[in-house]
Amino acid sequence: MNALFPALKAGSDRPALRFGAQTLTYDELGRAAGALAARIGGAGRVAVWATPTARTAVAVTAALLAGVPAIPLNPRTGERELAHILDDSTPGLVLAGPDDVLPAGLAELPRIDVETAVAHHTPFSDGPDDPESAALIVYTSGTTGPPKGVVLSHRAVAASLDALEEAWAWTADDVLVHALPLFHVHGLILGILGPLRRGGSVRHLGAFSVEGVARELGAGGGTMLFGVPTMYHRIADALDGDPALVRALAQARLLVSGSAALPVHDHERIAAATGRTVVERYGMTETLMNTAVPVGSPPRPGSVGLPLRGVGLRLVEEDGTELGAYDGESVGEIQVRGPNLFSAYLNRPDATAAAFDGEWFRTGDMAVREPDGYVRIVGRKATDLIKSGGYKIGAGEIENALLDHPAVAEAAVTGEADADLGERIVAWVVAADAEKRPTAEELADHVAALLAPHKRPRTVHFLGSLPRNDMGKLLKKALPDALAEARRG
Structure with missing residues (x-):
């Protein structure tokens, strides 16, 4: 398959990652990830203690280069849930920062401390030859039972990121700003792997703050901001008394909200103050990204946009009948198909089979289609x-x-x-x-x-x-x- 990170293979002194005061160029990231990839090549699967640091980005990148599935672990996961994830995924070792204090549940796993400053270059491959090989195993939130391990292939990651390149005109010149967790699809795959695949750069705030957003989008030269509705709500609340924040948002090329619906009131407040429209997208762990509002579209508050390139999307009635109406009123369950879909739930063939209607994945999300095909989600089926x-x-x-x-x-x-x-x-x-x-x-x-x-x-x-x-x-x-x-x- 083609290299997931062509710019990493080529190497350069361009910034790839910045976490606070720490910056890694593509050369530095390549050395750090290449050295780690050489050490974990036969590990089977690796757990990653996914703190919001450059070490997490290095660890996941190394695993992808080595063709070893990475299992991002939420550092706030409770004892019982962590035990379930480890029993289910059976990682061969855990990757963590040298200063990270790991819970007792990880004590029996061999540990490798991730270094970000590596002097010598270790040759590394482009990743596995088989695009269907597992890249990541990301666990669901467990709202309907124990968390399920979602197996995401190299094919799915590349397809979803490349479809967003088209929808958002995402290039190597973009500097993405965000403060999202790195154990989740939004923060890790879109927010870290996305810029690396494009050859651009990412600036992670470590922890969200309105001041950090203003700084990195303003004098920092950020062009894109990824956030969730809670973040944008706090931004909207701060706009009246913060002209620097207004200027920073106004000069950004793209503001993206996801993971939940952004209230229309917050859309309107941000647009009125900055002249910039926040666009939304729709995805989930099992499907990565399904739809997005294309860059340059007129304001569409409440809409998650159009199906991305390669994604088939339909609405169905409770009896499985396809709903053909594009009237903005008829509600049906979203089903999707395409190269962005996950491979399986780990060790759960029953759950995998139940999640599909033939080749269509049952999302459980309810939506309407507008006359021009835009999708508006109205909630979860359950x-x-x-x-x-x-x-x-x-x-x-x-x-x-x-x-x-x-x-x-x-x-x-x-x-x-x-x-x-x-x-x-x-x-x-x-x-x-x-x-x-x-x-x-x-x-x-x-x-x-x-x-x-x-x-x-x-x-x-x-x-x-x-x-x-x-x-x-x-x-x-x-x-x-x-x-x-x-x-x-």
Whole structure:
């Protein structure tokens, strides 16, 4: 297969990675990754203690060059989940930074400390000859049981990154800024491997801060920013009092939000202040990237764009019938096919088979198609499709409507059993001012006026904050526990 990182093979003194004060050129990265690749070639699989550091990038790059599947480990993973991942994936060793303190669960694995300063060049290959060989094994969040290991091939990684090159006009001249975790598809594959495949550079903030974004996009010369909605919400909140942040965002070529829907209100605030539109994309661990709003498109708040090159996408009814309507209203489950798809769930042929309808992967995400083919996600099939009074309603559009109310800071919508309606719509709201909360009736009328009367929430719960995971994704199954805790509090 073609080299995954042509610029790394060629070598140069151009910056490849910058984490805080540490910068690695392509020559330096090649030496560090090449030396490590030579040491791990026969390891079978390697676990990577995925801290937000240059060492993690070196470790994963080395594994890809050596043709050894890398298993990124979230440093915040609990003892039981870590034990499951290790038992399931059986890595031969663990790669970590010299100063990293590893949990007891990793004590029995041979450890190699990753060095980033290597004086001598060790020849390295372009990676495995077989594009179907495993590149990474990334574990799901485990929301429906123990986490599953998603086997991602070299083919899938290259196909997804190359499709984004086309959609976003991504080149070697781009400097990507982000602060995303490196144990996840968004931060690691898109945010680290993406720039390296293009021959560009990445500046990782280590930890997100509005000041860091302004610095690296401003005087730092960053051209692209990757973030999640929580980050963009904080950016939007800071714009009024931070002219340097406004200038930095205005000069960026591309602002991308992913991993969850960016509220329309935040889209509008950023666009109004900077003249820049945040574009969204849609992907998941099993599929990498499926759709994206192309660079240069008119503003499309709430849309995740068009299918990427090579990706087939369809919407289906509950009985599997394909939904052909491009009317912006008919809701169906997204199914996808293409070279971006994962190979299998590790050790789970049953789960792999159940995830597919023939060659189509069942995403579990519900969406509508606009007349021009753009995709708008309305929620997850398991938690966000509400059947109320004979209507199929997506929670996402109600959440956006609630966020349009000036007294609402955060909102989530779920359904619960109702003897009359089948399911009633329930809103979970964080007020912008806890002392001046809107009434449930006010919010219901607000939604009914914006959308339709049958989409208004019948019950409203107020919380101090909404439960989220490390990527800022809302944990809807944790909402009842959050409410119970708030009432005890």
